[in-house]
Amino acid sequence: MDIRRAAHRPTKVAPEDKFTGLVWQDEVVVGEEPSRMRATNVSFSPGARTAWHSHPVGQVLYVVSGVGRVQLEGEAVQELQPGDTAMIPPNTRHWHGAAADRIFVHLAMSEVNDRGEGTAWFEKVSDEQYGQPTDPVV
Numbered sequence: 001m002d003i004r005r006a007a008h009r010p011t012k013v014a015p016e017d018k019f020t021g022l023v024w025q026d027e028v029v030v031g032e033e034p035s036r037m038r039a040t041n042v043s044f045s046p047g048a049r050t051a052w053h054s055h056p057v058g059q060v061l062y063v064v065s066g067v068g069r070v071q072l073e074g075e076a077v078q079e080l081q082p083g084d085t086a087m088i089p090p091n092t093r094h095w096h097g098a099a100a101d102r103i104f105v106h107l108a109m110s111e112v113n114d115r116g117e118g119t120a121w122f123e124k125v126s127d128e129q130y131g132q133p134t135d136p137v138v
């Protein structure tokens with residue numbers, strides 16, 4: 001059995017060109033063929049978020065702790081709380097990140113497509129886009 005030890009996988013700072021604010025990434029798995037699985041535990045400081053991006057076969061976000069926000073382009077910003085699972089459809093522009101005043105940690109799970117293509121990145125999320133009111137949690 002192959003156990004990937006945490007001791008050999010230091011936390012990485014997320015790249016500045018794809019994120020706003022301080023974001024930490026802990027790799028969970030980068031699957032090797034025939035697996036297409038990708039999972040990363042991502043910790044956002046308050047106000048930090050991804051840039052706009054899309055995933056070829058979608059993405060699942062599982063909230064570990066804190067309070068976050070997620071938005072599909074053209075829809076309202078939604079608040080995310082611990083235990084929530086957000087389903088991001090394939091090839092859909094969106095962003096995710098922390099609430100303005102709270103840390104936020106999610107497990108991000110996705111797969112590459114049959115051509116091995118992963119996330120497509122676009123422009124950063126403006127403060128105005130980020131600061132829109134969220135829908136009430138029901």
Ligand code: MN
Binds near residue numbers: 094
């Ligand atoms: Mn995403």
